[in-house]
Amino acid sequence: MSSSGFSRRGVQLGLWPFVAVLGGTLALGAALAVGAWLCFVDGAIESLAGRESTEDIRAALGEPAAPVLPEPSTYDAAIRPILDAKCAGCHGGEKQKGELSLATREAMQAGGKHGPAVDATMPRLGLMLARISLPVDDDDHMPPGEEDQLTAEELAVLRHWLEQGAPFEGRLAGSPEFHAAGVEQASAGRAGSAEAPGKSAPAADGPPAADASALAALQQALVHVQPLSEGSPLLWIDFAAVASTLDDARARQLLAPLALQVADLSLARSPVGDPTLELLAGFPELRRLDVRATRVGAAGLTALSKHSRLAELVISQNPLGDGCLDALLSMPALARLHAWRADLSPEGLARLRAARPGLLLDDGAVPPSAALEAETEVKFTKPVGAAEIVPPSAGNGGALQGSLAPANTKCPVSGAPVVAKFSIVHEGRVIGFCCPECPKQFWADPAKFLDRLQ
Amino acid sequence: MEPLDERRLLLTRRRFFGRAAGSLGAGLGALALEQLLGPAKLFAAPSRPVRPAGPGGDFAPAPHFAPKAKRVIYMHMEGGPSQLDLWDHKPGLRERFDLDLPDSVRNGQRLTGMTSGQARFPVAPSAFKFTRYANAQDGAWISELMPHTGALAHELCFVHSMHTEAINHEPAITFFQTGNQQPGRPSFGAWTSYGLGSANANLPTFVVLITQGFGNMQALSARFWGSGFLPSEHQGCKLRSAGDPVLYLKDPAGVTREDRRRMLDLVGEFNAREAQESLDPEVRTRIAQYEMAYRMQMSVPELTDFSDEDEETLSLYGPEVKKPGTFAANCLLARRLAERGVRFVQLYMRGWDQHGNLPGEMRLQAAAVDQPQAALIQDLRRRGLLEDTLILWGGEFGRTCYSQGALTTSDYGRDHHPRCFTIWMAGGGVKRGISYGKTDDFSYNIVENPVEVHDLHATLLHLLGFDHRRLVFPHQGRDFRLTDVSGRVIPELVA
Numbered sequence: 001m002s003s004s005g006f007s008r009r010g011v012q013l014g015l016w017p018f019v020a021v022l023g024g025t026l027a028l029g030a031a032l033a034v035g036a037w038l039c040f041v042d043g044a045i046e047s048l049a050g051r052e053s054t055e056d057i058r059a060a061l062g063e064p065a066a067p068v069l070p071e072p073s074t075y076d077a078a079i080r081p082i083l084d085a086k087c088a089g090c091h092g093g094e095k096q097k098g099e100l101s102l103a104t105r106e107a108m109q110a111g112g113k114h115g116p117a118v119d120a121t122m123p124r125l126g127l128m129l130a131r132i133s134l135p136v137d138d139d140d141h142m143p144p145g146e147e148d149q150l151t152a153e154e155l156a157v158l159r160h161w162l163e164q165g166a167p168f169e170g171r172l173a174g175s176p177e178f179h180a181a182g183v184e185q186a187s188a189g190r191a192g193s194a195e196a197p198g199k200s201a202p203a204a205d206g207p208p209a210a211d212a213s214a215l216a217a218l219q220q221a222l223v224h225v226q227p228l229s230e231g232s233p234l235l236w237i238d239f240a241a242v243a244s245t246l247d248d249a250r251a252r253q254l255l256a257p258l259a260l261q262v263a264d265l266s267l268a269r270s271p272v273g274d275p276t277l278e279l280l281a282g283f284p285e286l287r288r289l290d291v292r293a294t295r296v297g298a299a300g301l302t303a304l305s306k307h308s309r310l311a312e313l314v315i316s317q318n319p320l321g322d323g324c325l326d327a328l329l330s331m332p333a334l335a336r337l338h339a340w341r342a343d344l345s346p347e348g349l350a351r352l353r354a355a356r357p358g359l360l361l362d363d364g365a366v367p368p369s370a371a372l373e374a375e376t377e378v379k380f381t382k383p384v385g386a387a388e389i390v391p392p393s394a395g396n397g398g399a400l401q402g403s404l405a406p407a408n409t410k411c412p413v414s415g416a417p418v419v420a421k422f423s424i425v426h427e428g429r430v431i432g433f434c435c436p437e438c439p440k441q442f443w444a445d446p447a448k449f450l451d452r453l454q
Numbered sequence: 455m456e457p458l459d460e461r462r463l464l465l466t467r468r469r470f471f472g473r474a475a476g477s478l479g480a481g482l483g484a485l486a487l488e489q490l491l492g493p494a495k496l497f498a499a500p501s502r503p504v505r506p507a508g509p510g511g512d513f514a515p516a517p518h519f520a521p522k523a524k525r526v527i528y529m530h531m532e533g534g535p536s537q538l539d540l541w542d543h544k545p546g547l548r549e550r551f552d553l554d555l556p557d558s559v560r561n562g563q564r565l566t567g568m569t570s571g572q573a574r575f576p577v578a579p580s581a582f583k584f585t586r587y588a589n590a591q592d593g594a595w596i597s598e599l600m601p602h603t604g605a606l607a608h609e610l611c612f613v614h615s616m617h618t619e620a621i622n623h624e625p626a627i628t629f630f631q632t633g634n635q636q637p638g639r640p641s642f643g644a645w646t647s648y649g650l651g652s653a654n655a656n657l658p659t660f661v662v663l664i665t666q667g668f669g670n671m672q673a674l675s676a677r678f679w680g681s682g683f684l685p686s687e688h689q690g691c692k693l694r695s696a697g698d699p700v701l702y703l704k705d706p707a708g709v710t711r712e713d714r715r716r717m718l719d720l721v722g723e724f725n726a727r728e729a730q731e732s733l734d735p736e737v738r739t740r741i742a743q744y745e746m747a748y749r750m751q752m753s754v755p756e757l758t759d760f761s762d763e764d765e766e767t768l769s770l771y772g773p774e775v776k777k778p779g780t781f782a783a784n785c786l787l788a789r790r791l792a793e794r795g796v797r798f799v800q801l802y803m804r805g806w807d808q809h810g811n812l813p814g815e816m817r818l819q820a821a822a823v824d825q826p827q828a829a830l831i832q833d834l835r836r837r838g839l840l841e842d843t844l845i846l847w848g849g850e851f852g853r854t855c856y857s858q859g860a861l862t863t864s865d866y867g868r869d870h871h872p873r874c875f876t877i878w879m880a881g882g883g884v885k886r887g888i889s890y891g892k893t894d895d896f897s898y899n900i901v902e903n904p905v906e907v908h909d910l911h912a913t914l915l916h917l918l919g920f921d922h923r924r925l926v927f928p929h930q931g932r933d934f935r936l937t938d939v940s941g942r943v944i945p946e947l948v949a
Contacts, residue, residue, distance in 0.1 A: 314838030424814025443865035
């Protein structure tokens with residue numbers, strides 16, 4: 001069904017009563033004029049009917065075309081040359097710094113000592129994307145600051161490829177417009193390839209589609225299940241709606257048939273424990289696991305300790321203690337850990353940080369941003385001739401602490417009862433007024449009214 | 455079809471008005487529940503599968519690509535907080551106190567009726583001290599009014615170069631919420647609900663919480679969280695701050711949960727029959743929403759009961775947290791909604807419209823939001839929720855650098871200013887600890903990297919996994935989208 005079909009019917013239905021009323025009350029000529037107008041509307045819609053998408057309309061309105069990928073937009077033509085030129089010197093056949101080679105697809109997926117370079121399932125967890133996106137002066141930025149850098153255009157294309165899940169076969173979908181803001185592209189008019197964007201993410205050898213009856217069972221149980229993205233067989237599952245009534249047997253029963261598809265799982269705030277984690281050890285695609293405030297223990301984490309893809313783990317609000325450190329330390333792909341109120345000792349946290357310098361570890365005690373410099377006073381001056389001006393904040397300073405309710409019950413200007421929303425702060429005190437006009441009189445000479453506050 | 459049925463289905467005048475009355479809730483007399491369930495739409499467009507289907511068929515929508523954020527908490531500061539007194543530090547103005555705003559800066563730009571009659575436009579420097587907090591760049595200057603938020607500068611992504619088309623509250627809020635100044639389009643939260651679906655079948659997908667502020671407050675219309683032409687299940691559900699969060703959610707005395715179940719089963723049967731006959735998708739929506747309301751009878755009381763929060767967490771949000779309806783209580787509620795899978799939480803803080811009394815009033819406004827909003831960010835972070843929760847803070851426009859009304863040494867006011875203002879974001883895939891865009895020395899014009907509302911919407915949708923040009927709904931003959939025919943994703947804001 002084309003959109004034009006809806007539109008024409010919609011217009012005619014909507015205007016019919018209008019025409020009928022006009023026909024009944026006005027001269028025939030007016031009704032005829034309306035009829036002619038209807039024909040005109042019909043014609044205008046006809047001219048849009050040939051355009052199927054907002055994309056075409058955008059083009060018709062003369063909006064700038066998106067920058068495009070090099071042609072042909074395949075891995076071999078668009079991506080490989082960039083890697084060869086800018087990366088292969090250190091991560092290629094001869095040198096393999098950080099035990100990482102980018103020479104082959106297998107080598108990229110296997111990764112180096114810090115983890116896989118690319119991740120087709122959750123692209124942001126791939127290290128290449130993370131490293132090329134860092135500021136140039138960051139120690140972890142790639143290529144290193146002293147080396148030949150990626151051009152803005154190369155960066156845009158490479159990021160686009162990585163965010164699509166680093167597909168090695170077929171043409172790249174969409175256009176790198178998003179990554180290439182500010183990159184001038186000479187060849188206008190081509191808005192990316194015609195293939196549906198996003199479809200390229202799961203490779204041909206990816207996991208099979210999930211079993212429909214297993215998905216239906218989850219839905220029946222009011223468990224949230226959603227594909228990671230359009231066309232992907234991989235799943236995000238969240239038990240939030242049924243957390244309080246879940247148990248290990250039920251969780252295992254619902255999850256077991258989806259072992260090959262679960263990539264992102266939240267069991268947070270449910271009374272599940274180690275038996276469920278033991279099941280998850282056999283889920284090869286699991287990237288992110290949230291077991292905050294559950295009943296998991298060190299044994300369950302130990303079961304997961306050899307998981308090759310688990311990159312993000314939330315164990316906050318489980319009294320695990322240092323007994324779980326060995327399991328955490330041996331998780332090869334772990335990149336982010338939330339361990340607030342997990343009873344890890346300061347020594348344990350230090351051990352974790354020392355052994356895994358790249359790990360983003362949040363124990364709930366993140367120091368506040370430092371105050372680099374603070375103004376101590378506000379001073380107003382007039383540049384020429386005028387006298388020094390007393391700053392308004394002189395008698396006004398000091399952040400307000402405590403209650404936001406006014407301390408006085410009567411307006412200091414009028415004596416009428418205070419209306420709480422007409423309040424101001426003066427010298428750290430909340431002063432209420434009866435109306436929005438009285439504060440203006442108050443500001444004109446605060447001293448005059450202050451003694452009326454007692 | 456049976457001829458008798460066919461005759462019965464002909465649209466008669468009586469039937470038309472009968473339905474209209476039903477859709478206005480007059481028949482049921484339960485207006486609050488009606489608001490929750492959404493008025494049935496007479497000519498709701500039939501939905502076609504523009505949403506991508508999930509692996510098992512059409513059961514769950516999916517984003518276009520793997521998202522960086524799964525949910526949104528949008529703190530809308532109704533009234534237009536002054537960027538000059540909070541985030542956009544202009545120390546140079548202190549040397550121009552009470553001097554006229556140069557014509558070369560204003561450049562004949564339009565003014566509101568509230569100041570267009572003023573004889574002169576005296577520069578009013580901010581009365582507040584600023585502190586430079588460390589972030590990923592060379593630090594962020596933040597006003598003394600926001601000390602708790604300032605201490606989180608390394609988490610925040612400031613955009614100093616927002617601008618909007620509207621100069622008055624109503625169209626400006628409508629523009630920010632729906633991508634259009636005219637009423638009638640779906641709100642951002644409704645689009646999110648439409649695109650992502652619910653992540654908790656026991657709660658609405660889109661929840662609205664409102665806090666009353668100080669001073670001048672503008673009306674907040676329910677259409678700011680309406681679903682426009684989208685199916686009505688996507689409209690925001692406002693939770694009340696006093697009494698029951700949702701009116702008539704409790705069963706009346708003498709009605710047991712079993713009675714309620716039996717009643718709903720019977721009504722559901724009637725409705726299913728009606729849906730089959732009329733093929734009106736809104737009837738299906740209604741059946742689903744009755745079931746949702748039944749489940750909310752259990753889930754909402756648990757949601758709003760803070761007794762399972764420990765003292766340390768409560769104190770993080772500040773002294774007002776136990777008072778329902780305060781910004782502190784609503785921030786804590788927002789965290790509880792986020793961890794239960796609610797996709798879009800909209801917090802409204804009213805009262806940022808300081809045409810006068812600005813120094814005195816803003817202290818109250820800022821004190822009401824500063825500690826709670828900082829607590830929300832910290833609390834989400836330590837629970838592992840910040841990385842996929844997108845937080846947005848901002849008003850519908852900014853305020854002028856010249857004083858509205860008399861400028862004295864202890865008081866000033868500021869008029870609406872749509873040409874530049876500051877918003878900030880945090881969490882869900884946003885670059886941490888940066889500032890983007892610059893304004894001139896008067897915070898009057900943008901000099902670097904302007905961001906229009908459509909651009910912001912496109913970027914937010916990108917973070918949620920959508921190509922903003924492809925999240926569309928067919929209506930009145932064309933595919934509508936949140937960004938209309940504009941919008942550009944700003945890559946510099948995305949981590």
